[in-house]
Amino acid sequence: MALGILPAYGGSARLVRWVGKGLAMRLAMGFPLPADEAYRIGLAQWLVEHGELDAKTMEVAEHITALPPLSTRMVKESLSHGMNIGNLSDAALTDLYRFMVLELTEDKAEGHDAWRERRTPHFSGR
Numbered sequence: 001m002a003l004g005i006l007p008a009y010g011g012s013a014r015l016v017r018w019v020g021k022g023l024a025m026r027l028a029m030g031f032p033l034p035a036d037e038a039y040r041i042g043l044a045q046w047l048v049e050h051g052e053l054d055a056k057t058m059e060v061a062e063h064i065t066a067l068p069p070l071s072t073r074m075v076k077e078s079l080s081h082g083m084n085i086g087n088l089s090d091a092a093l094t095d096l097y098r099f100m101v102l103e104l105t106e107d108k109a110e111g112h113d114a115w116r117e118r119r120t121p122h123f124s125g126r
Contacts, residue, residue: 068107
């Protein structure tokens with residue numbers, strides 16, 4: 001807003017859905033949002049001291065890269081797109097399609113085998 005523009009690609013609509021109209025309006029009008037409040041309202045996922053930021057970033061990155069890549073991508077798509085689908089039935093249907101696709105992957109079989117065998121899974125992205 002201070003630049004004479006507004007968030008593109010539905011950013012304003014997504015922000016309202018994420019944090020509510022009042023907070024979205026406050027942010028859009030350029031009022032600062034302290035880190036602890038961003039964390040409290042769910043806009044920030046972690047609250048980390050500045051000196052610990054690199055370590056936390058690596059911890060999160062290592063966790064995500066250890067996950068099966070296909071299901072990680074599909075979960076991110078479901079969460080991102082699902083909040084933009086007006087009714088829950090349609091959102092659930094798109095999740096069902098993603099679920100069925102993942103049922104056929106080698107990574108799904110590896111994840112289940114590793115869980116049963118109590119070992120660390122080795123995902124291939126297939």
